[in-house]
Amino acid sequence: MIFAYNKQNVGDTLMVIVKNDENKENKTERKGAVARIQTIDGETVAWNFFNVSDYVTIQGNGQVELRENDIDILNEQLKTAGYEERLVADLSPKFVVGHVKTCVEHPDSDHLHITETEVDGGNTLQIVCGAANIEAGQKVVVAKPGAMMPDGQMIWPGNLRGVDSFGMICSAKELHLPNAPEKKGILVLAADAKTGEKFEVGK
Structure with missing residues (x-):
C-alpha cells in the first residue's frame, strides 16, 4: 500500500x-x-x-x-x-538496506541476474536485477513492493522473462542521491551497513 x-x-x-x-x-x-x-x-x-x-x-x-x-x-x-472496506497497511519501511545472499544468472537473459536478498525482519526476497555490478555478498538498497521511487515510479511484484521479482535493487541515481554517478550500476553500501535498516531516499 x-x-x-x-x-x-x-x-x-x-x-x-x-x-x-x-x-x-x-x-x-x-x-x-x-x-x-x-x-x-x-x-x-x-x-x-x-x-x-x-x-x-x-x-x-x-x-x-x-x-x-x-x-x-x-x-x-x-x-x-458509508464504505465497508477498511485499510490494512504495512507500515514497515519501504526502502531498506539489503544483503545479497545469492546471485545467479537468469536462464533466459544475457544480462539479468536472480538474487535472493535479505531485507528487514529477516525476510528474503527474490529480486531480478539487471545491473552489471551486482554480486553476492553486497550490501545494497532495496525498494520493496509498496515503495514509490523519487521519480514517482511505484514498485510492485513483477515478472521478468518468466522469473518473479519482488522489489528493486537501486542505483544512487534512481534514489536521487546527491552527486550520484552517471555510470550505470547499483549503489553498493559499506560492508558494515546494517541489513534491514531504513534507508532515506532523496525527493
Missing part, C-alpha cells in the same frame, strides 16, 4: 494506492470527502481522501509515512462515508 501526497500539484488530497492497476480501465465513486477508484470489474485499486489535513497531519511530499493511529482515522473516514 502506497501513501502519496503532493499538496502543491494535487491539493490537500491523500492518495492511497492499494494495488497495481496498470493497463486497467478504472471507475471512480465519491462519497463525501472520500473517493474509491476501482477497476471495471469492481476491484478497489486506490482511495482519495480529500481535505485530509483536517484530520491527519501529513509530513513530507511524494510517498509519505503514516502511523497506526492515522490508519485508524482514515478507516473512520471510510466508515463515515
Whole structure:
C-alpha cells in the first residue's frame, strides 16, 4: 500500500494506492470527502481522501509515512462515508538496506541476474536485477513492493522473462542521491551497513 501526497500539484488530497492497476480501465465513486477508484470489474485499486489535513497531519511530499493511529482515522473516514472496506497497511519501511545472499544468472537473459536478498525482519526476497555490478555478498538498497521511487515510479511484484521479482535493487541515481554517478550500476553500501535498516531516499 502506497501513501502519496503532493499538496502543491494535487491539493490537500491523500492518495492511497492499494494495488497495481496498470493497463486497467478504472471507475471512480465519491462519497463525501472520500473517493474509491476501482477497476471495471469492481476491484478497489486506490482511495482519495480529500481535505485530509483536517484530520491527519501529513509530513513530507511524494510517498509519505503514516502511523497506526492515522490508519485508524482514515478507516473512520471510510466508515463515515458509508464504505465497508477498511485499510490494512504495512507500515514497515519501504526502502531498506539489503544483503545479497545469492546471485545467479537468469536462464533466459544475457544480462539479468536472480538474487535472493535479505531485507528487514529477516525476510528474503527474490529480486531480478539487471545491473552489471551486482554480486553476492553486497550490501545494497532495496525498494520493496509498496515503495514509490523519487521519480514517482511505484514498485510492485513483477515478472521478468518468466522469473518473479519482488522489489528493486537501486542505483544512487534512481534514489536521487546527491552527486550520484552517471555510470550505470547499483549503489553498493559499506560492508558494515546494517541489513534491514531504513534507508532515506532523496525527493
